[in-house]
Amino acid sequence: MTKIASLFADPSTLSKDALEHGTTFAPKFDANGLVTAITIEEGTNNVLMVAFMDAQAIALTLETGFAHYFSRSRGKIWKKGESSGELQHVRQMRTDCDQDAIVLTVVQSGHGAACHTGRKSCFYRQISLVDGKPVLQDAGQPQLFDPKDVYKS
Amino acid sequence: MTKIASLFADPSTLSKDALEHGTTFAPKFDANGLVTAITIEEGTNNVLMVAFMDAQAIALTLETGFAHYFSRSRGKIWKKGESSGELQHVRQMRTDCDQDAIVLTVVQSGHGAACHTGRKSCFYRQISLVDGKPVLQDAGQPQLFDPKDVYKS
Numbered sequence: 001m002t003k004i005a006s007l008f009a010d011p012s013t014l015s016k017d018a019l020e021h022g023t024t025f026a027p028k029f030d031a032n033g034l035v036t037a038i039t040i041e042e043g044t045n046n047v048l049m050v051a052f053m054d055a056q057a058i059a060l061t062l063e064t065g066f067a068h069y070f071s072r073s074r075g076k077i078w079k080k081g082e083s084s085g086e087l088q089h090v091r092q093m094r095t096d097c098d099q100d101a102i103v104l105t106v107v108q109s110g111h112g113a114a115c116h117t118g119r120k121s122c123f124y125r126q127i128s129l130v131d132g133k134p135v136l137q138d139a140g141q142p143q144l145f146d147p148k149d150v151y152k153s
Numbered sequence: 154m155t156k157i158a159s160l161f162a163d164p165s166t167l168s169k170d171a172l173e174h175g176t177t178f179a180p181k182f183d184a185n186g187l188v189t190a191i192t193i194e195e196g197t198n199n200v201l202m203v204a205f206m207d208a209q210a211i212a213l214t215l216e217t218g219f220a221h222y223f224s225r226s227r228g229k230i231w232k233k234g235e236s237s238g239e240l241q242h243v244r245q246m247r248t249d250c251d252q253d254a255i256v257l258t259v260v261q262s263g264h265g266a267a268c269h270t271g272r273k274s275c276f277y278r279q280i281s282l283v284d285g286k287p288v289l290q291d292a293g294q295p296q297l298f299d300p301k302d303v304y305k306s
Contacts, residue, residue, distance in 0.1 A: 007286050020270060025280055025287040036203055038191050045198030050189055050254040062282055095289065096275035097268055101203040103276045115250055117173060122249035123256045127178055129215055133160050134178040136248065 008055055011099055020097045027058060028100040034070055036101040041108060041120075042091050048114035049122045053102060065090050067104055084150045086110035111144040116151070118143035161208055164252060173250045180211060181253040187223055189254040194261060194273075195244050201267035202275045206255060218243050220257055237303045239263035264297040269304070271296035 009026035011019055018024060027035050034052040041048055051069040053061070057077050060068040067080045067088035081087035088106040095102050108114050115122040125136040162179035164172055171177060180188050187205040194201055204222040206214070210230050213221040220233045220241035234240035241259040248255050261267055268275040278289040 023289045025289050036189055038200055038203060040198070040200060045193070045200070047191055047193060047198070047200070047256050050191060050249065062280070062287055093280040094276040094292070095278055095280055096203065097270055097277075101275075102280070103200050117250055122254075123247040124250075125248055127215070127246040127248055127255070134215055136176045136178050139247070 019099060026099055028098060037069060037104060039067060039104045039106055039114065042105050046121055047123055048108060061090055067106055081110060084110060086113055113144040116147060118145040118147055120144060172252060179252055181251060190222060190257060192220060192257045192259055192267065195258050199274055200276055201261060214243055220259055234263060237263060239266055266297040269300060271298040271300055273297060
């Protein structure tokens with residue numbers, strides 16, 4: 001995969017105009033070598049999850065068509081679904097104006113659950129003000145799998 | 154606004170179960186005091202932009218109903234649209250399983266452009282492999298305003 005990773009341009013070598021309007025893909029990695037990745041469902045555009053990608057995760061995703069991320073907690077590349085079977089088939093990848101974020105449009109396979117809690121989306125709780133105090137309210141997404149069954153150690 | 158900010162719980166005081174399944178809003182700020190904010194358009198769910206929020210930006214957003222972010226480049230709170238007039242009316246805020254990201258569902262006012270380039274969304278370029286090399290292709294979003302007219306110094 002380093003074939004592709006080595007082809008990423010260095011954004012510091014590009015003008016602001018080239019970075020924002022050009023055809024050169026030059027992901028602007030943060031101090032930890034990561035860009036933000038937002039994963040949405042094809043068709044509904046529902047936000048499924050937010051994660052991070054390093055150069056290798058981007059390259060593997062482009063090469064294989066399956067979403068790969070970089071796990072900050074585990075410190076390594078992670079093929080989404082490698083434990084749970086909930087693979088993500090990538091239909092489209094887009095980057096933003098300053099190239100420090102990527103939106104992945106995917107078809108979620110397996111049970112259709114992107115979240116490790118078994119829900120389709122990680123964003124299953126709404127933030128509301130109740131008597132001036134922020135509280136979380138479950139938006140009622142069903143659990144599509146039981147994490148205890150899926151993540152056996 | 155510190156009234157609300159001071160009401161945010163400290164996620165380190167919560168169990169994993171309470172953090173992921175409870176009703177306590179305990180945003181898990183990174184080392185810079187930020188969470189990732191993904192802003193989507195009400196109705197279409199189009200991803201408009203990705204930014205960051207600190208505690209004060211979250212509090213101001215909850216209190217005022219207008220999206221506020223924290224600008225890392227300028228090092229300060231930023232009310233979206235304060236320069237451009239492209240305000241974002243927040244219809245819903247959700248957080249994710251581990252509470253380190255927020256999805257804002259908004260109605261984009263002004264010209265309807267969330268991006269400083271004048272486009273509705275910052276994600277106006279697709280990443281494609283052409284002859285094994287990643288290149289960006291403009292997805293054809295129209296410019297809804299001319300940045301030169303809007304961002305006069």
